Amino acid sequence: MSEAHSEASVGNAATFDTHPGADAGVTPESPLQWSRVQGHVTEEGGAAEQIRVVERPFLGHLVLRGGAITLDEAVRAELGVSLPGKPLGLVLDAEGSRSVQWVSPDEWLVIVPAGEEFELENRLRARLGDAHFAIVNVGGGQTLLELSGEKARELLMKSVVYDVHEHGLPVGKAVGTVFAKTSVVLRRPTEARFELVVRRSFADYCVRWLRDAGREYGLRVESASP
Amino acid sequence: MFHIFCPYCQEYREEEEFHPSGQAHLVRPADPASVSDDEWGDYLFFRDNPRGIHHEMWVHRLGCRKFFNITRDTTSYEILETYRMGEQPSITAANAEVRREQGVQTADGGWQTVGAQPENSRLNEETPS
Ligand SMILES: [Zn+2]
Numbered sequence: 001m002s003e004a005h006s007e008a009s010v011g012n013a014a015t016f017d018t019h020p021g022a023d024a025g026v027t028p029e030s031p032l033q034w035s036r037v038q039g040h041v042t043e044e045g046g047a048a049e050q051i052r053v054v055e056r057p058f059l060g061h062l063v064l065r066g067g068a069i070t071l072d073e074a075v076r077a078e079l080g081v082s083l084p085g086k087p088l089g090l091v092l093d094a095e096g097s098r099s100v101q102w103v104s105p106d107e108w109l110v111i112v113p114a115g116e117e118f119e120l121e122n123r124l125r126a127r128l129g130d131a132h133f134a135i136v137n138v139g140g141g142q143t144l145l146e147l148s149g150e151k152a153r154e155l156l157m158k159s160v161v162y163d164v165h166e167h168g169l170p171v172g173k174a175v176g177t178v179f180a181k182t183s184v185v186l187r188r189p190t191e192a193r194f195e196l197v198v199r200r201s202f203a204d205y206c207v208r209w210l211r212d213a214g215r216e217y218g219l220r221v222e223s224a225s226p
Numbered sequence: 227m228f229h230i231f232c233p234y235c236q237e238y239r240e241e242e243e244f245h246p247s248g249q250a251h252l253v254r255p256a257d258p259a260s261v262s263d264d265e266w267g268d269y270l271f272f273r274d275n276p277r278g279i280h281h282e283m284w285v286h287r288l289g290c291r292k293f294f295n296i297t298r299d300t301t302s303y304e305i306l307e308t309y310r311m312g313e314q315p316s317i318t319a320a321n322a323e324v325r326r327e328q329g330v331q332t333a334d335g336g337w338q339t340v341g342a343q344p345e346n347s348r349l350n351e352e353t354p355s
Binding site: 087103 | 234235236237239240242243288289290291292
């Protein structure tokens with residue numbers, strides 16, 4: 001991958017692509033790499049269990065900060081979804097593969113498919129120009145786990161202090177909360193699944209907690225090899 | 227275990243998600259170089275310790291990570307209201323009795339009574355105090 005392609009300068013900010021190209025000779029390792037080495041994470045697929053936990057590694061995570069109106073225009077133009085203006089809102093695009101989440105009154109988390117975040121950040125920066133805003137690529141610091149299965153809610157009831165019943169966490173809601181003494185972002189993107197955004201340094205702890213808490217139901221943690 | 231209303235998330239959240247951060251409404255001297263050591267010491271180190279109404283800063287540490295203010299009764303631990311940074315309390319030591327007589331405040335433990343009310347007041351009664 002050429003230097004010119006992986007680095008850019010938009011406005012007064014230098015940006016760079018955090019995904020090494022296939023020819024860069026670097027094997028990317030997700031935050032669950034240690035868990036995988038320990039045998040706690042298996043390849044995707046296999047016999048159906050009552051709970052499935054699937055890591056979606058290497059997604060593009062961007063934190064946007066700034067005024068809602070300014071950012072809303074730019075996000076709508078680039079992603080085709082409007083910024084969730086209501087607290088704790090989570091919106092997905094038509095495909096369901098890109099999401100924008102309310103984090104605090106001036107902060108949103110954007111998650112896009114792997115490799116899209118570099119171009120997206122540059123396009124957003126170009127569009128926002130001199131507006132008062134910040135964009136930070138936090139993809140290296142966290143990873144996303146999808147929880148599905150009939151017992152997924154019961155597993156969460158043992159793990160988080162938040163009310164995960166339908167009236168507490170309906171589809172389209174996302175909260176930061178306490179998960180087994182650490183912090184996670186808990187999201188409800190669709191009826192069928194929950195999502196956990198876990199910090200890199202706590203990823204192995206979270207996986208081992210999930211495996212332990214899910215043992216009575218049958219639970220497997222899966223992640224596709226890079 | 228009790229719930230605190232976050233004025234930014236706009237809902238009740240578990241106490242575990244929050245952290246107290248001391249007395250609210252402290253004003254940093256505009257020109258630190260011109261104040262006396264006593265004044266600077268007061269600003270930096272000395273805090274009120276009232277019996278009764280106290281305004282404190284808290285942070286929704288594991289949620290939205292915003293700082294906000296709480297008016298709390300230090301004798302009953304009751305949280306009377308929560309409000310955003312930059313806003314002023316509606317309940318103060320001067321008007322607390324009046325507010326109580328107006329029925330703004332209830333005696334139910336744990337629930338704040340200004341801002342959003344719990345949908346069901348029986349929730350309060352069922353909470354062991
Ligand atoms: Zn909050």
